[in-house]
Amino acid sequence: MVQTGGRPLTRAALAGQRRALDDGRSVTRKELSASAREAAKALGLRPALRQVLSELVAAWGEQDWARLIVWPSNDYLVSRTGLSERAVRYALRDLVALEVVTPKDSANGKRYAIRARDGTIVDAYGFDLTPLYARRGDWAAAIQARAETRERRRRAFDALTMHRRAVEEALHALASRHPDTATADLVAVQASLAASTPDRRGTGDPEAVLEAWGELRQLVEERFYAAGCDGNSCRHIETDNGSPTEAWSKGSPGTVGAVRQIERPVAGLPPSLVVEACPVVRDLVSGDIREEHEILDAGMRLRATIGAHQSAWTEACAALGPYAAAVLVLIVAQLHDDDVASGQNRIRNPGGYFRRLVRLAEEGRYHPAAELMAMRRRRLI
Secondary structure (H helix, E strand, O other): OOOOOOOOOOHHHHHHHOOOOOOOOOOOHHHHHHHHHHHHHHHOOOHHHHHHHHHHHHOOOOOOOOOOEEOOOHHHHHHHHOOOHHHHHHHHHHHHHOOOOEEEOOOOOOOEEEEOOOOOEEEEEEEEOHHHHHOHHHHHHHHHHHHHHHHHHHHHHHHHHHHHHHHHHHHHHHHHHOOOOOOHHHHHHHHHHHHHOOOOOOOOOOHHHHHHHHHHHHHHHHHHHHHOOOOOOOOOOOOOOOOOOOOOOOOOOOOOOOOOHHHOOOOOOOHHHHHHHOHHHHHOOOOOOOOHHHHHHHHHHHHOOOOOOHHHHHHHHHHHOHHHHHHHHHHHHHHHHHHHHHOOOOOOOHHHHHHHHHHHHHOOOOOHHHHHHHHHHHHHO
8 A cells, every 4th residue: 555645545534524414504512512422422432532532522613614624733632631642643543433533634634724814714624523413313323222232131131130040949949848859960051051151240141041041940940840749649738627618717626517508509500600709710711701611711721820730630520520620720719819819828839729629529528619609709798
């Protein structure tokens, strides 16, 4: 490349020269300063570039020109910024490369103003700040994009933290409650992911390991669920010794009394009665519920939600029939929902409670229809 003594031609310099103001647009120093602050945020300028850009903007005299030309010397910029002369030159070079300013060089490379005979400045050579103001839309878009990136990164780290805590709690629960369960493979995967997980204060991408942590969490929780018997090798621990048709209290004798004859319906379990007694079914089925198959579908979908294992459902279907089993699921779901809403938290294991009701109903000591009528009556009070 042949050097002519002037500034080397760059694409960024040419791009800056093509930026222009709107016709008849006059720019004040306040508006130019606002654009400089937005550019510094959008581009993440280092302090030296911010200082030099600020002094260039401060040198703007608000002339009524088509281009925003300023001509401070390097010595002036050194005295104003406290930077070395080399640091000032490097900062000007980087600002040109970022298309924030563009040079307007004179024949001898000096920066100066051209004055008329009456002393009025008619033109100048130095640096053109037109790109800084003309690209204010780019600065706003870049600032918005940076804000969205920060928010997405924050949410990813929050989700990552929840996955990590859930994995640690599940592994701790496995070690304390089910020490015979093998967890060496899960612990090894956890250690590997922890080593490759970026820090919130660092520059790493949390989304690169977020999916892996979610999969590990699912594996750990499934193993904990299986270790907790899962309804296959042992029965659920049932701590509710009171009557399922009566409200529990500390003064309850804990015996199951006979259901009053007046509460026993003679028409079975019509869907209308189920809907009136268990409003939770409306969250699963849209529109009016009039057919038994709609109740059956809702019960089958809600079975896993209350924590009832497939074996409990199979037992209920064999003892009561699929429709009555679905009604019993809805009863337990509604009782648990009401229990949580009241803040009493008496039904801590809805799946075990469902299994107990199935066995009581099979023995003839519990009647789902009577329970539905009692629940409907409580809602009408």
